[in-house]
Amino acid sequence: MSYTNKELLNSIGLAYGELSLKGKNRGQFEKKLRNKIKKVLEGFEYTLFDDISKPYLFINSEDLDAVTEKIKKVFGIVGLNQAAKVEREDEQIKEKLLQFAEYAYEKGARNFKVVVNRSNKGFEKNSMEYAKELGAHILINSPFEKVKMKDADIIFNVDIRKNVYIYTDKIKTYGGLPLGSTGKGLVLLSGGIDSPVASFMMAKRGMRLNFVTFHSFPFTSKQALEKIKELTEILSIYTGKARLYSMNILKIQEIINEKTKKDLATILGRRAMMRLAERLANTMQYQALITGESLGQVASQTMGGLTCTNAVMEKLPVFRPLIGMDKTEIIDIAKDIDTYEKSIEPHEDSCALFAPKHPVTNPKLEDVLVEEEKIENYDEILDEIFNEKEYFNIG
Known part of the structure; x- marks a missing residue:
């Protein structure tokens, strides 16, 4: 009272x-x-x-x-x-x-x-x-x-x-630092709980943010993309006006599923996303990528999985503000910043589309590189995905 x-x-x-x-x-x-x-x-x-x-x-x-x-x-x-x-x-x-x-x-x-x-x-x-x-x-x-x-x-x-x-x-x-005082970053934004919280954490440290999301239309629905837009709208309360980029990665996912070992599909798909995100960041002069990864939370976020993901980066750092947090801590922040209820709404996730039943939990980079060599015209496929991207101004 x-x-x-x-x-x-x-x-x-x-x-x-x-x-x-x-x-x-x-x-x-x-x-x-x-x-x-x-x-x-x-x-x-x-x-x-x-x-x-x-x-x-x-x-x-x-x-x-x-x-x-x-x-x-x-x-x-x-x-x-x-x-x-x-x-x-x-x-x-x-x-x-x-x-x-x-x-x-x-x-x-x-x-x-x-x-x-x-x-x-x-x-x-x-x-x-x-x-x-x-x-x-x-x-x-x-x-x-x-x-x-x-x-x-x-x-x-x-x-x-x-x-x-x-x-x-x-x-x-x-608290934190004024928005825009520490540079610009590009967030890999999914419809889950973690990446919106990671966005908030980096905005709090003064980083101006824009976002990129990946979908697999028509296997993922237009409603899934609308959910990402709504999450970006909520985050714009903290980040200010933002741009959301959208890329359809179905073509590379299908080829990975067809040509490579099933238990490495998630890591191979993640590496493709990071390549596309870094290319976008370089084109738009963003200075870092931000992800919602937390150590050990899923198979692709083990030490081996993160090492394989990091290995594709050529110029930019990857910031993972949630890396040492457990799920309960992340959920508490999501509830506080009003992203939680939207994040838990059902949606199709590109990462889960071709996810193996038994993924490798500690992949070796040399094995991942061998599998990537099996993908013909890899760079041309990524070029096509990148050139067909869409964007939406939000906030």
Whole structure:
């Protein structure tokens, strides 16, 4: 239950987190962050300003929660607080604090604590002295009868800067780095749980993302592709506008199934996808590939399987942000970012189309290369697949 009257609030304070450690490059990161804030708050009336090295949004009270939900999804912000902004005058501070206290008591709070942060050292009273003074003022002039220094029902925070900001709750956000501050990557996006979470994890580290998915139409349906588009739409909340590329790999899958050992089909198909993805990334000047692979989760994600997959890469690194995570951790994140329900909807998966009943769990690269040699016109087939790709702008 909230003890705070939202009608008293008119601003949101933003905490930067690791951006404060960026030294001479901090200005570039802050610029990208501000640009992202402006994009997500299109349509809202607000003022974005700095108050002694801390950014604040000054907004209408009725927009407070809607703006908060938008800002919570902006990477580079580690936390925020919904606050009441007042002038740096003792009378105004105490009057507003009493309004907070009276509402909190009415809603059921029975003890409190006052914490003062004096960022403006020109303010004549130190933090401890002023916290005691404000606490006494509340006890004398409100229904509250008890201060509790540990586990109080409500904490009144008073942040003294050029202005003064009074708030009760600190809201944790995703943190990370501003979108676009660490380069561009291409995600191999399937309709499952893992690759959307991998996308989120890399976007959180400041990487701007686009996506590529592989299908096997007509053996996989148009509905399966629509599901991928919908996942990309959800992810665009975090990544911004994105492009989804789609390639039909049925032709190479059929030849792999016909010409090579059945137990290596999954690895051979995966290598073909990585070749196509790297070619696309190079063409569009993306700097890395991102996958949702987690060590040991399936047969192609063993040490041997990942070694065989990595071996096709010629120039780009492959980032696997989920590599050390278990499925429960991945599912928890998927639920938090709202991709889980869409991911678990049934769909046809290209990877499963010709999957062997008993795949090799620790394939050897030399065996894989022998099988690939059996595929005539391999490069020409990949050229045909690449040249027939489609794309969709999303977000």
